[in-house]
Each structure stands twice: as C-alpha cells, then as structure tokens.
Amino acid sequence: MDNLRLLAVVSGCVWLSGCGGDSQERFGGPTMGSTYSIQYVRTTSAPQPKELQRQVESILSEVDRQMSTYRDDSDIERFNNLPANSCQPVPAPVLHLVRTGEQLSQASDGAFDLTVEPLLNLWGFGPQAREVKVPEAATLAQVRQRVGHQHLRIEGDQLCKDAAVEVDFNSIAAGYAVDRIAERLTELGIHRYLVEATGELKAAGRKLDGSPWRIALEEPRDDQQVAEKIIDVDGFGVSTSGDYRNYFQQDGRRYSHTLDARTGAPITHQLASVTVLHPSALMADGLSTLLLVLGPQQGWDYAEQHRIAAFFVMRDGAGFVTRSNEAFEVLTSVKP
Numbered sequence: 001m002d003n004l005r006l007l008a009v010v011s012g013c014v015w016l017s018g019c020g021g022d023s024q025e026r027f028g029g030p031t032m033g034s035t036y037s038i039q040y041v042r043t044t045s046a047p048q049p050k051e052l053q054r055q056v057e058s059i060l061s062e063v064d065r066q067m068s069t070y071r072d073d074s075d076i077e078r079f080n081n082l083p084a085n086s087c088q089p090v091p092a093p094v095l096h097l098v099r100t101g102e103q104l105s106q107a108s109d110g111a112f113d114l115t116v117e118p119l120l121n122l123w124g125f126g127p128q129a130r131e132v133k134v135p136e137a138a139t140l141a142q143v144r145q146r147v148g149h150q151h152l153r154i155e156g157d158q159l160c161k162d163a164a165v166e167v168d169f170n171s172i173a174a175g176y177a178v179d180r181i182a183e184r185l186t187e188l189g190i191h192r193y194l195v196e197a198t199g200e201l202k203a204a205g206r207k208l209d210g211s212p213w214r215i216a217l218e219e220p221r222d223d224q225q226v227a228e229k230i231i232d233v234d235g236f237g238v239s240t241s242g243d244y245r246n247y248f249q250q251d252g253r254r255y256s257h258t259l260d261a262r263t264g265a266p267i268t269h270q271l272a273s274v275t276v277l278h279p280s281a282l283m284a285d286g287l288s289t290l291l292l293v294l295g296p297q298q299g300w301d302y303a304e305q306h307r308i309a310a311f312f313v314m315r316d317g318a319g320f321v322t323r324s325n326e327a328f329e330v331l332t333s334v335k336p
Helices: 049-067 075-080 092-107 117-123 137-144 173-187 281-294 298-305 326-332
Strands: 007-009 015-017 023-031 034-042 086-089 152-155 158-161 193-197 200-204 213-218 227-233 236-242 247-250 253-256 271-278 309-316 319-324
Touching: 023 049, 034 049, 049 075, 049 092, 049 173, 075 086, 092 152, 092 158, 092 173, 092 281, 117 137, 173 193, 173 200, 173 236, 173 281, 200 213, 200 227, 200 281, 213 236, 227 236, 227 319, 236 281, 271 281, 271 298, 271 326, 281 298, 281 309, 298 309, 309 326
Parallel strands: none
Antiparallel strands: 007 213, 015 023, 023 034, 034 193, 086 158, 152 158, 193 200, 200 236, 213 227, 236 271, 247 253, 271 309, 309 319
C-alpha cells in the first residue's frame, strides 16, 4: 500500500509467559507486496498460534484476491479492464470500500479519489506504469477524462462505470484488512493485541506485562528511519501517509506519488506526512491520505472541523516542524 511503515516498539521475544497460563505471542509474514505482523496476549481458550496465523492469512489472501491492482485475476482488476458502460458482480467488501471512497471523495470535494490509477500509471507510480516522467499536458488532459468517482455506481451486487475508470484501493485496503483481523481476534476472545499490515496498525488493551503497545512515528526522511514521536495505542487504528520514499525528480523539481485528483498531478505543498488516529483502521488509512492531499492548512482545517485526531509534519528548509491537534493529544496522553 502507499502508506508509510509505522514502527512498533516491542520486546525482541516472540513468546512470553505470564500468570494464569496466558502468554504473549507473535507471528507474521509477507502480504500484499509487503509484510504483516500480529502480537497478542493469548489466553488458554484461544486457538493455537499456528491456527490463528492460518485464519489471519486467509483474511489477507481474501483481501488481496478481491482488491489487489497488482494481479490480473483480482475482482477489482477484472472490473478495471472492462470498457465504459459496463457492470460486474463484485464481493460485498469491494462495494463497502467503494462506498467508503465515495464518502471520502465527497467530503474532500474530489481531492481524494479511488479512480486515480490511470493517473498513477501516467506519472510512473502505478501497477501499469511504463516510464517515470512528467507527462505532456495533452496526454494528462486525456487521461483525466477517465478519472472521477462520479463515474462509478452500485446496482445491487454489481459495480458499474460510465467511463473507462480504474479503481485503486491502495489508500484504504490495508486499513480494511487490519480491521478485519482485529474483529476476528475479538471474536476469538483475544482483546489484547497489536495488528499491523503493510504499515497500517490497530491496537487494543495492554501487553502481558501491563505496559501499553507503543508506536514510533517516523520522521519523513527517505535516507533512514528516525522516530519523530512515540505514542501509546489502545483502541484505535493508526495510519501515516507521506509524500516521500516514492517520488522522482525532473528539472530540479520533486514529484511525489501522492496525487491530487482535482489537478491530476502530484501534490506540491510542504506537508510531508500526516498521521491519523481513528477507531477504524480503514478510516484512519483513508483520512491520512485525504489530509495529505489537502495540504498543511486546508488539511488542518478539515481535521479540526471533523474532530480527526491528526499529527502533521511539514518541511521547513532542511528540517521539519510538527503540529498536532487537541484530538490527537487527548488520545495519546499518558494514561495510568
């Protein structure tokens, strides 16, 4: 996914024992072109770690099979390959994410849009990209005709389009997967966990020793990993979106992979990254991208208006300045 990796501050042990037979377990592996990791406190009634890993990887495989733009046989890529004025039956989770994308698109006046895949390919950042370069104005104008959430509609269990749009779930699919895994853990009686998939996170409860799950937010640098801020997480998802690590330079200008659907071009403002905390990892995932696209002032105003817990990192010369709102500070304040 396009979001940045958040660093979990954890013990180096993969298994810890506690009172009453409880233990702290950890497992992980590859997923969706990146990795996932699960840490949790296992009670004696919970499934064995290998069985739980099987269930988690089943969820991740389902998400990849339905929503990946990097495999031709996924549900969304089969839809993307259809011409204009076509419909295709798709699974309910795909429709759920389309509706979420519509909500975010309308809320941002079109700055956030799930149909930017043709633009990503044109600028060299998408799954079908051929060359990383600034496109010709005429070509950009032509491709923009194939972008816009208004070209999508849902009819029953079918997703339809009136233009040759292509849907890209990379800004929300990982958050959705994290929510699905967290829900499954809760169903199995596991209420103390840290779930991470491709950098999206959700945590609940505390570790076996009673300490909180702690997350290090990275400084937006492309040369090394440096912790900008460390927060305690309990009961919410965490997502950071940034304009670095995936970019190119041409004629002395820097072009990020984060596109503003309203202009069809990469963002050019000084907001380098945004971290959002939200009870839903799906919404944290989408909102972090939305705020990043809107920029340092418009994004800040949007977060304040909608009471979104957000942490902004802006470029300032050769360094960075940070800004967090009251909603963010309340959620990350030290608790006994």
